[in-house]
Amino acid sequence: MYTLKNTKLICTKCKKTFPIDQVYPRCDICKEPLEVEKVSRGGIHEGDILNQTILERYADFFPFLKVDKKISLHEGFTPLVESLNLASELDVKNILFKNESQNPTWSFKDRGTVVGIQHALSLGYKRIGAVSTGNMAVSVAAYGAKASLETFILVSANLPPEKLNPIAIYDPILIKVDGDYGKLYFDSLDIGKQNGIYFINSDAPFRVEGSKTIAFEICEQMNFEDPDYIVIPTSSGGNIRGILKGFEEFRQCGLIKKVPKMICAQASGCSPIYNAYTNNMKYISRVENPHTIAHAIENPYPPSGNEVLRKIRDNEGVFVSVTDDEILQAQKRLTKEGIFGQPAATVPLAAVKKLKNKNIVDKNSTMVCIVTGGGLKYTAVFEKHDLKALDCTLENLSKSITNRLL
Ligand SMILES: Cc1ncc(COP(=O)(O)O)c(C=O)c1O
Ligand SMILES: [Zn+2]
Numbered sequence: 001m002y003t004l005k006n007t008k009l010i011c012t013k014c015k016k017t018f019p020i021d022q023v024y025p026r027c028d029i030c031k032e033p034l035e036v037e038k039v040s041r042g043g044i045h046e047g048d049i050l051n052q053t054i055l056e057r058y059a060d061f062f063p064f065l066k067v068d069k070k071i072s073l074h075e076g077f078t079p080l081v082e083s084l085n086l087a088s089e090l091d092v093k094n095i096l097f098k099n100e101s102q103n104p105t106w107s108f109k110d111r112g113t114v115v116g117i118q119h120a121l122s123l124g125y126k127r128i129g130a131v132s133t134g135n136m137a138v139s140v141a142a143y144g145a146k147a148s149l150e151t152f153i154l155v156s157a158n159l160p161p162e163k164l165n166p167i168a169i170y171d172p173i174l175i176k177v178d179g180d181y182g183k184l185y186f187d188s189l190d191i192g193k194q195n196g197i198y199f200i201n202s203d204a205p206f207r208v209e210g211s212k213t214i215a216f217e218i219c220e221q222m223n224f225e226d227p228d229y230i231v232i233p234t235s236s237g238g239n240i241r242g243i244l245k246g247f248e249e250f251r252q253c254g255l256i257k258k259v260p261k262m263i264c265a266q267a268s269g270c271s272p273i274y275n276a277y278t279n280n281m282k283y284i285s286r287v288e289n290p291h292t293i294a295h296a297i298e299n300p301y302p303p304s305g306n307e308v309l310r311k312i313r314d315n316e317g318v319f320v321s322v323t324d325d326e327i328l329q330a331q332k333r334l335t336k337e338g339i340f341g342q343p344a345a346t347v348p349l350a351a352v353k354k355l356k357n358k359n360i361v362d363k364n365s366t367m368v369c370i371v372t373g374g375g376l377k378y379t380a381v382f383e384k385h386d387l388k389a390l391d392c393t394l395e396n397l398s399k400s401i402t403n404r405l406l
Helices: 085-090 109-122 137-144 161-168 179-195 205-221 240-250 271-277 307-312 326-336 345-359 379-384 397-404
Strands: 006-009 017-019 034-036 080-082 094-099 127-131 150-156 171-175 198-201 231-235 261-265 319-320 366-371
Touching: 006 127, 034 205, 080 205, 080 326, 085 094, 085 179, 085 345, 094 205, 094 261, 109 127, 109 137, 109 205, 127 179, 127 240, 137 150, 137 161, 137 397, 150 179, 171 198, 179 198, 179 326, 198 379, 205 240, 231 240, 240 261, 240 307, 261 271, 261 345, 271 307, 319 326, 319 345, 326 345, 326 379
Parallel strands: 094 366, 127 150, 127 198, 150 171, 231 261, 231 366, 261 319
Antiparallel strands: 006 017, 006 034, 080 094
């Protein structure tokens, strides 16, 4: 049995506290998400990242007294790639891309999955689960397999094989559920309680803890001179909450001086948080008939939506939405930097362009875009681009190449 530090879970709204060994991720009074109490003392455990895991390097910022290295697939420690060309094109001081597609299952989800499983093991769980149709399902299936845990993945009944098979390959107990997919998130929490299954869903407190490591790495990669803005494609709100919390904890511990502003970027076809912000609302409303090419961020009623509104307003951050055309243009433009992100992951670049054109972002800004997942996750998108290949016989090859020389 792995033990936990003496800390607690706190309701993000009413501040009621709960024990850290609780799995139910929401407050019983106001139904809003819980979060692990903020860390205000700690530092980085410097080590060789070829052998170290994120749980070890940032151990002071997690509530575990002991971690099991065997469950790690060496997630995190992803590159931060600068683009001088894009900085001059967009007229900003600096733009960098945190390439999360270099995680073991090609998305940022692996960070939260490993932290969630660590918590599940601390509490003696042998079963884990997730409600997801995309990156999170793949991640939980892979890590569940590695940790030899019984793994339940709940997806919607009409999920196409293109999305089902990358989950099924890891051999989880994969259940296609016929019913309201939004309700499934909330039902899974009760089903988990009844059946001893630890659901590491999108905004579960320990998944949010995993996302903190994106902020920690950015601080290290930028020599603790943190950027002005972090641009994050947002759906459930778990990732943006985690990244902001990571910066806040590093500031509380004296590792950085200021917390960057978060840019909550959504797709216009499904932007419940952006809508609530622009309409001056305190709470989000469900989006009817959501539709966007960025399927990974198509949650019509994000479980952390209200908390993202509260936190990003406090942070003096920015809310923005971008169209499918803008997302696809950004996807193509990013390939010129050598990075192929899935549509959701290129929303940040589209957002920077839009905000810069509207003068919402100053030209002296340093921006970090989170490229949350890899392009090969959604190959159907190839049809949306004008992709070319030339035909030629072997005899004509030399001539053909000469003709194309600049
Ligand atoms: C590629 C990608 N980007 C962004 C997100 C949004 O993250 P969150 O639901 O934590 O807001 C997801 C969520 O599944 C995702 O898969
Ligand atoms: Zn509460």
